[in-house]
Amino acid sequence: MNSALLIIGLVTATALGLGLAARRGVKMTLEQWTVAGRGFGGGLVFLLQAGEIYTTFTFLGGSGYAYGKGAPAYYILAYGSLAYILSYWLLPPIWRYAKQERLVSQSHFFARKYDSPGLGILVAIVGVVALVPYLVLQFKGLGIIVSVASYGSISSSAAVWIGAATVTVYVMSSGMHGVAWNAVVKDILILAVVVFLGIYLPMHYYGGYGSMFHAIDAAKPGFLTFKPTGQSVLWFQSTVALTALGFFMWPHAFSAVFTARQERTFRRNAMLLPLYQLILLFVFFCGFAAILKAPGLTGGNIDLSLFKLSIQTFDPSFIGVIGAAGVLTALVPGSIILVSAATLVANDVLRPLTPGLADEKVTLAARGLVPVIALVAVYFTLRGGETIVALLLMGYAFVTQLFPAVVCALMARNPMTRPGAVAGILVGVAAVAYVTLTHSTFVSLLPFLPAKAGEINIGFAALILNVVAATVVSLATRPSAVTAASRLG
Amino acid sequence: MTVVRWLAILPFLGILVGVGFVNRVEPLVLGMPFVLAWIVGWVVVGSALMAIVYALDPANRQGEPVAREDRP
Numbered sequence: 001m002n003s004a005l006l007i008i009g010l011v012t013a014t015a016l017g018l019g020l021a022a023r024r025g026v027k028m029t030l031e032q033w034t035v036a037g038r039g040f041g042g043g044l045v046f047l048l049q050a051g052e053i054y055t056t057f058t059f060l061g062g063s064g065y066a067y068g069k070g071a072p073a074y075y076i077l078a079y080g081s082l083a084y085i086l087s088y089w090l091l092p093p094i095w096r097y098a099k100q101e102r103l104v105s106q107s108h109f110f111a112r113k114y115d116s117p118g119l120g121i122l123v124a125i126v127g128v129v130a131l132v133p134y135l136v137l138q139f140k141g142l143g144i145i146v147s148v149a150s151y152g153s154i155s156s157s158a159a160v161w162i163g164a165a166t167v168t169v170y171v172m173s174s175g176m177h178g179v180a181w182n183a184v185v186k187d188i189l190i191l192a193v194v195v196f197l198g199i200y201l202p203m204h205y206y207g208g209y210g211s212m213f214h215a216i217d218a219a220k221p222g223f224l225t226f227k228p229t230g231q232s233v234l235w236f237q238s239t240v241a242l243t244a245l246g247f248f249m250w251p252h253a254f255s256a257v258f259t260a261r262q263e264r265t266f267r268r269n270a271m272l273l274p275l276y277q278l279i280l281l282f283v284f285f286c287g288f289a290a291i292l293k294a295p296g297l298t299g300g301n302i303d304l305s306l307f308k309l310s311i312q313t314f315d316p317s318f319i320g321v322i323g324a325a326g327v328l329t330a331l332v333p334g335s336i337i338l339v340s341a342a343t344l345v346a347n348d349v350l351r352p353l354t355p356g357l358a359d360e361k362v363t364l365a366a367r368g369l370v371p372v373i374a375l376v377a378v379y380f381t382l383r384g385g386e387t388i389v390a391l392l393l394m395g396y397a398f399v400t401q402l403f404p405a406v407v408c409a410l411m412a413r414n415p416m417t418r419p420g421a422v423a424g425i426l427v428g429v430a431a432v433a434y435v436t437l438t439h440s441t442f443v444s445l446l447p448f449l450p451a452k453a454g455e456i457n458i459g460f461a462a463l464i465l466n467v468v469a470a471t472v473v474s475l476a477t478r479p480s481a482v483t484a485a486s487r488l489g
Numbered sequence: 490m491t492v493v494r495w496l497a498i499l500p501f502l503g504i505l506v507g508v509g510f511v512n513r514v515e516p517l518v519l520g521m522p523f524v525l526a527w528i529v530g531w532v533v534v535g536s537a538l539m540a541i542v543y544a545l546d547p548a549n550r551q552g553e554p555v556a557r558e559d560r561p
Contacts, residue, residue, distance in 0.1 A: 082500060085500060085501075226512050233509045264548075278532060
């Protein structure tokens, strides 16, 4: 065992220990397990929310996308900022309604607003479907870190199993309690590592940012700007729009809103959190630095770029520190996602379908579902080949389909009817599933469109179909229209 | 407030529409390709605009006298 693996192993063991210690003296009811009894203070909630952006997605995915695709990676910097601006007006009414109705999940929000338990179940299922690729990318990240830090002595598929097993044990034992402790450690460690690497690598190899970007531009003309076709400006615009609208539609992000103590928190975060996003620049710099110094990674392997360059640059012991930071960026969000997905299935799908189910049974089901969901994610991880960014965009394509129904529900007079909401979500999700499963494009779904429309992010294209379907069905099922029709009939 | 609120539209225009007009590498700004620097600029401007909106929004001044909130 080399020193890199040793350090990673120690940090992982400490994280597990902290997680286990955190549950001491806590009776694990469902509320304790999923939201830690709503006992987190404002500072911790801020960290959990702000830390959301420091997942494996940004650490390995962001640098990998900059390395492999160039300019398209810029979208990662743009969407969070716009999402936080939207949140200034979007989150306070959600929070007020949730407080007034004592809601605990996103699914409850829909079920109550549209007076339809069925819609609540549909929303929960969409949430779980969207969370799976998000979990897959965390596992993929863990696999990369462990196998690279072992300098090849652990295969990447074995590393995925180790990573998945660690997250599962961690979550099953302590739930959200363990997460809170480690979130703090993770944020400090990853901030330090990312800022250091983002400054050191370009300085060390190129002498500065300007000369680095000049060198990349000379070697790969057009790489640092959006392409005329494919991942074009149109792709950027539709992708930023999709991800900015979907930012708070993730089941875990939506219900995290409920934990705030007062609504002013959201408005203050709307001005503070965008600045926190700028740390992502340093992640991009790592990826860009690797383009010319650690070339040759293609396809799903572009996510290795940060590590490949680091291994050429640093001692194994420092690789261990980077790896340990990376493990935490996958472990903490991975746990949050796993807890959310298991709770969604148990509480928002099984419970409404089996009336009279006792709370203890639901808790038991949620914890029992953790390894099942983890196994599903491991299956997709090993089948893999997708880049981390492509996986997250897939999740976004699903979860953003909930946005129109949420916004309409917040209006004083909801223009969307229950069948309208169901139709919109079903059409949007079906379009995304079709394109994803058949590996086709949006244009093959609607062949009369010009080829340029194929550059529109599929999730955004599906969102347009979603709104059209919801509008048509809502108009047809408007209470006034129905009464008029019944009067005629 | 109703007028100030419209400031929040600017970052959307700057990022979603503006990028189409500044999709180039030169001149580098702070060492970054121009289009990347443009996006970074809008993230900073967006935050500043939201600070203005926050300061002028009466909802943040009145009421909510409940115990001071923990700062992060």
